[in-house]
Amino acid sequence: MIRIMLADDHAILREGIRAILSQQPGMQVVGEAGNGQVLLELLATTPANVVLMDVNMPVLDGFATINLLRSRFPEVRVLVLSMLDHESYVYRMLQAGALGYVLKNSDTTEITYAIRTVAAGRQFLCTEIGLNLLYRSVQHQSVAPEAAEALSAYRMSLHRNDAIELSGREMEVLKLIAEGLTNAEIAEQLFASKRTIETHRQNIIEKTQAKNTAALIRYAMSHGLIE
Template identity: 65%
Template sequence: MIRLILADDHAIIRDGIRALLTEDAGLEITAEAGNGQELLDKLTLTPCDVVLMDVNMPVLDGFGAMPHLRQDFPEVKVLVLSMLDHPNYVARMLNAGASGYVLKNADIAEISHAIRMVAAGRQYLGTEIGMNLLQQITAGNSLSEATTRKTNDLSKRELEVLTLIAEGLTNAEIADKLFTSKRTIETHRQNIIEKTQAKNTAALIKFAVSEGLIE
């Protein structure tokens, strides 16, 4: 039997979760709390294996409660149940010691499964959160790959010209430095603009900085 304490400042949500979880014979709700401080007080008197806790609560919120939970009740697992789905909130709670994070729009089957996972000492990330993170990672990789392709498209000479452009040199100055003609530098510059799809010199400098060509 997994013993639970529900911590949420909305009684209607606690009532709904209790009603749904009572159908699970393997779970027992031993107490409820309306904020983080009340949760800590209840834990001193109530046996508990898993805390099902919201992030936004009055008096003491989830962020404030986590250090106390980890220090005073290290054996108790924390599963966050929140509407906050921003990666920063998820990361902060997990880094603070929460074992899992599930959104409140998850179905009861997923919540029950998450409770069992964290009670067994494993971590759990809600399905919707996992998909959102995967989409961000995929989008980030796509942008990175696109940028890498742009850099790879530039010749060694074009990279040299780009670096000098980013350093603020004029076409004539670059030509003198590279012992070539101004017309040749203008051609290189046009090729760089086309390959990087930069609209102006400022965009070229930003690209050079992002690629580590200049500091």
């Protein structure tokens, strides 16, 4: 039985992960913590094999926590579960002693496989991080143009597969937003009311979880929704 401790400051995420892992054979969530300090306190009284831990946490973040955790509980394996995908975060956590790094947008199969891999004492990087690192290394090395082009195309296809689904009208609105049109101008072009366009725009933002128009355009381009 793999005994798992969850550390994330978002309670709803912990609940979701606990629900997923409760359905996996040979896995048991033995505790939850909203920050690194609480995690260390729990580990002092509750044995665990694997800690599934975020990087951004209050009181003690992932960087501070993992250093203390490795010194106090060296037998516990750490798997990072985070939205931070930049290589600097990945390198720092792995160098500090984490055995694996998984993004929060990974699917259930990959997360559970990562837990089993780390519990067995082996290293793990999720597919998206591995491809991103490989893609960046290709950009800084002399490789055959067709190889770089193929890797880029494959990377874009993965993003398209991960993209959320927009309705036909939402796609029309998104493309016009990318062209810099205002809600009023979009309404006029699509023969709709301004209020209707505002609703479509809000739905798009909620689906993509973009904080502003610039973030929305970046999301749409990186996932192949617009050129």
